[in-house]
Amino acid sequence: MRCNYVKITQLxxxxxxxxxxxxxxxxxxxxxxxxQKDLMKEANQMKKDGPLxxxxxxxxxxxxxxxxxxxxKRIRSQEDLDNV
Numbered sequence: 633m634r635c636n637y638v639k640i641t642q643l644x645x646x647x648x649x650x651x652x653x654x655x656x657x658x659x660x661x662x663x664x665x666x667x668q669k670d671l672m673k674e675a676n677q678m679k680k681d682g683p684l685x686x687x688x689x690x691x692x693x694x695x696x697x698x699x700x701x702x703x704x705k706r707i708r709s710q711e712d713l714d715n716v
Contacts, residue, residue, distance in 0.1 A: 662689050674713055683716065 664672060671694050675687040678696075686697040686704075694707040698716055707713055 662692060664689060664692060668692060668694060671707055671710065671713065674710065675707060678713065678716075 668689070672687070672689060675684060675694060675696055678684045679687050684696050684698060685700055685702075686695075688695055695704040696707055696713075696716060697704055705712070705716060707716075
């Protein structure tokens with residue numbers, strides 16, 4: 633999965649506010665259920681603590697990677713997180 637960055641000035645080329653925020657990154661967050669949000673929070677904490685390299689969501693599903701070259705693993709429950 634490749635992450636593409638878009639500058640806000642590319643989205644709003646004539647906006648002075650966009651020019652002021654040109655060095656800022658733009659993040660898009662999915663609207664997850666409270667259950668999924670809690671899993672994502674736990675997965676992100678695991679990333680900070682070290683066992684996970686990447687954490688993301690796509691189409692309301694949570695994925696993690698334990699190594700840069702490893703295959704993504706879908707997380708459906710706390711048990712899935714405990715077993716990575």
